[in-house]
Amino acid sequence: MTTEIWASALSLTGVALGAGLTALSQRATQRSADRAEERRLITATSESRRAERSSPSRTSSLRAQEAERAPGSGQDDLHGGGRAVLSPPADPGRDLPGAGT
Template sequence: MAGELWGSMFSLAGVVLGGALTAFTQRAAQRSADEAEERRQSAATADARRAEQVQAIQEFLACAQLAERAAYARPEVWGADEDGWMTGAQEVMTKLWTADRAVALLCDPALEAPARAYGHALNQAVWREIGDVQINEHLEEHKNAFMIAARASLART
């Protein structure tokens, strides 16, 4: 009878040990699956965030190009088309400032100052607050600074 008791206890200990190992294995597998899902979600979020940043930068550049065109299209002598140019330039500059704020909101904070400086330079060019300096000369430094900052910003994401 003592032998049967010891045998039963060993059997019971085996069942308990087997159950504990199974529970431990299942828990480790679940933890590993949870961590993998967290990494996948983190990567998806980072990809979506980068896409938003690229879109904000592209929109800012598209608006900057429109503003540059408006600066070059400004009439030297005002005439009948003054109101049309003025309305168009105001619309373009409003779009540029909206795109500038999107860059500030969505992109690396290091990109905000170069975007603002480039936008300010474009504003000066459009409204001819640049004296005798050529438009392209006035914009080049600011455009390059923005592009360098944008590349660096996207490289970090």
């Protein structure tokens, strides 16, 4: 009879020990997940703040680039690689009425 009691007591101890270890591992896993979520939120917040800070300078930079491109748009930009292509000077007599052939 004492063997049955010891067997039951050891079995109950094993179950209690297993439950305790399971609870500890679940708690550690949950804490780790909470910390990872907190880091993710902090990173997302800092990224959005960085985007907000750089947005006005990026917008003004894009506007300045558009303003620089607007006056020089045309064939000169296409053939000159962004540099102005100079044409040879015109013959002043050719454009006058009655001059030339």
